[in-house]
Amino acid sequence: MSAALLDELRALVGAAHVLTEGDLSAWEQDWRRRRRGRALAVVRPGSTAEVAAVVRACARAGVALVPQGGNTGLSVGATPDDSGQQLVLSLTRLNAVRALDADNLTLTVEAGCILQNVQAAAAQAGFLFPLSLAAEGSCTIGGNLASNAGGTQVLRYGNARELCLGLEVVTPQGEVWSGLSGLRKDNTGYDLRDLFIGSEGTLGIITAATLKIFPQPAAQLTAWAAVPSMAAAVRLLGLAHQHLGAGLTGFEAMGQFALSLVSKHMPQLRVPFVGMAGAPYCVLLENSDSESEAHARARFEHLLEQAMDDGCVLDAVVAESIAQAQELWHVRESIPLAQAEEGLNIKHDISVAASRIPAFVEYTDALLQREIPGVRLVNFGHLGDGNLHYNVQAPEGGDAKAFLHTQEARVNQLVYDAVAQFGGSFSAEHGVGQLKVAQLERYQDPVALQLMRALKQALDPQGLMNPGCILRSH
Numbered sequence: 001m002s003a004a005l006l007d008e009l010r011a012l013v014g015a016a017h018v019l020t021e022g023d024l025s026a027w028e029q030d031w032r033r034r035r036r037g038r039a040l041a042v043v044r045p046g047s048t049a050e051v052a053a054v055v056r057a058c059a060r061a062g063v064a065l066v067p068q069g070g071n072t073g074l075s076v077g078a079t080p081d082d083s084g085q086q087l088v089l090s091l092t093r094l095n096a097v098r099a100l101d102a103d104n105l106t107l108t109v110e111a112g113c114i115l116q117n118v119q120a121a122a123a124q125a126g127f128l129f130p131l132s133l134a135a136e137g138s139c140t141i142g143g144n145l146a147s148n149a150g151g152t153q154v155l156r157y158g159n160a161r162e163l164c165l166g167l168e169v170v171t172p173q174g175e176v177w178s179g180l181s182g183l184r185k186d187n188t189g190y191d192l193r194d195l196f197i198g199s200e201g202t203l204g205i206i207t208a209a210t211l212k213i214f215p216q217p218a219a220q221l222t223a224w225a226a227v228p229s230m231a232a233a234v235r236l237l238g239l240a241h242q243h244l245g246a247g248l249t250g251f252e253a254m255g256q257f258a259l260s261l262v263s264k265h266m267p268q269l270r271v272p273f274v275g276m277a278g279a280p281y282c283v284l285l286e287n288s289d290s291e292s293e294a295h296a297r298a299r300f301e302h303l304l305e306q307a308m309d310d311g312c313v314l315d316a317v318v319a320e321s322i323a324q325a326q327e328l329w330h331v332r333e334s335i336p337l338a339q340a341e342e343g344l345n346i347k348h349d350i351s352v353a354a355s356r357i358p359a360f361v362e363y364t365d366a367l368l369q370r371e372i373p374g375v376r377l378v379n380f381g382h383l384g385d386g387n388l389h390y391n392v393q394a395p396e397g398g399d400a401k402a403f404l405h406t407q408e409a410r411v412n413q414l415v416y417d418a419v420a421q422f423g424g425s426f427s428a429e430h431g432v433g434q435l436k437v438a439q440l441e442r443y444q445d446p447v448a449l450q451l452m453r454a455l456k457q458a459l460d461p462q463g464l465m466n467p468g469c470i471l472r473s474h
Helices: 001-011 046-063 115-124 141-146 193-197 230-247 256-265 294-309 322-333 335-342 355-371 400-421 437-443 446-459
Strands: 041-045 063-070 086-090 098-103 106-110 164-170 176-179 205-212 221-227 247-255 281-289 313-319 350-351 377-383 387-393
Touching: 001 041, 046 063, 046 164, 046 176, 046 205, 063 141, 063 313, 098 115, 106 115, 106 141, 115 141, 141 205, 164 193, 164 437, 176 193, 176 313, 193 281, 221 230, 221 294, 221 322, 230 247, 230 281, 230 294, 230 355, 247 256, 247 387, 256 281, 256 335, 256 377, 281 322, 322 335, 335 377, 335 387, 350 400, 355 377, 355 387, 387 400, 400 437
Parallel strands: 041 086, 063 086
Antiparallel strands: 098 106, 106 205, 164 176, 164 205, 221 281, 221 313, 247 281, 247 377, 350 387, 377 387
16 A cells, blocks of 8 residues: 555655655654654655645545644654654645735745745845744744744734734645635634644645735834843833833843853853843843834833833843844844753743743742752743743753653643643643643643544544644544
C-alpha cells in the first residue's frame, strides 16, 4: 500500500517533491530537538489543488498527515511519530502573495509565505502587517495561524486570529473551503475561520489567508525603564494605556536574571540598567504615533515623568534613533538564546490577567525556590497582554541534563497548578502540540474537552489530521 501511495503522490506533485531518502531531520525533528520522528515521506505540494489531491490520496489509503510550515513551533505540533507511517505535508512551496487590496486594507497570501516576507510585502505598498516574533525569518503564515501566534504587538493588534479575515482550507476529505472574501462583517452561520485558526492542523490544512494590514505609523519610539517591582510594572502599564491609548504597541517585562544572561553570553550587547539595585525588572515600551516623531516623543516623555513621580519607574532611556530602538529590541529578543547558552532549561508559555501577575509571580517564585533550592527563574514576556515566558533554569553548577530529566514533570505541575489557581492558561501563544496534551486534559474544562473531541470526530472521522496533537489519539 505504501509503495502504491508514494507512486501516486509522485505523479501528483512530481517525484522531486516526494522525499523518502537522505537526511530528513529538517522535517522529522522539532525545532527544540525534543522529539525526532520518522516519516513515510515528506511531500511538498506546490498549489492548493495539489494539497487537496494529496489529502484525498492519503484519505483513501488511511495514511495520517502531519502539516508543517517553517517547523519553528515550540510545542512539538508538526513532528511525525516514529512509526514511519505518517506523511509530513510541507507547505513551504505555497509561498505566493496573491493580492493586496489597499482600499480594503487586506493582503492575501499563501500559507507557506515566510512571516518576514509578508511584513515586507505590506511595507513595500506602504502598509504595516504587525505580527512580529523571534522566528519571523523562518516561520510561515500558515503555521502562525494554525498555532494562533502572538508576538510582541498583541497588545495593540491582537493575536494572529485577530489579524485574519479569511481562510482557504483543505478539509480532511480533500475538499477546498474558499473563505478568502476579506469581509469584516459576515454573519452567515458558524465562524469557520476561527475554528481552524489555532487548531494546529488537526481539523484541516490552511493553504491561504486574507490578512488585515494597517497604515504605517508616522513615528515609532522605544523606551527602556527600570522598575522597582512587578506591581510597579503593572502600574506603569496602566499609565501607558492612559497616556498613549492605541499608540501603545509593545510592553515587555524582563527580570534582572534574564537580562544578566544576555549580558553574560552576549557582551557585545549593551543592556540598560542590568544589575541595577532595587530594580528587579525592566520594561520595554513601544509607542506608535500617527502624527509625528515630535508628538510621539512629547507624549512618551510626559508618560515617563508621570511614572517617575508615581514611583513606578526608577530610571528610563528613550531611544534616539531607529538603530538604538533596534538594539533595545535585540536585547529583549536575545533572552531565549542567552538562556540556551546558559544550559538546558524548562520553558513555560503562560498567561494570567495582568492585574494578577504580581501576586502570581510572588507566589510561584517563592514556591519553586522552596521546593527546589537554588533554582533560577528566567521570567520575561509580553506583560501588556498578560503572557509570561516563566522559564526555569537548573541550579548554578548543577547537571542541567539531569535536572531536566528528574525535575521537569514536577516543575511543570507546580507552575501549571499555580497558573490554574490564578485563573490563567498553561499555553498562551505556543499552542498545545504533542508536548502539552496531558496538560490540556488536566486543566481544560471537561465540557470544553468534550466539545473539542466532538468537533474532531465530526470533521476528521478517520483521525488522519495530525493525530496526537492537541487531543490524544484513540
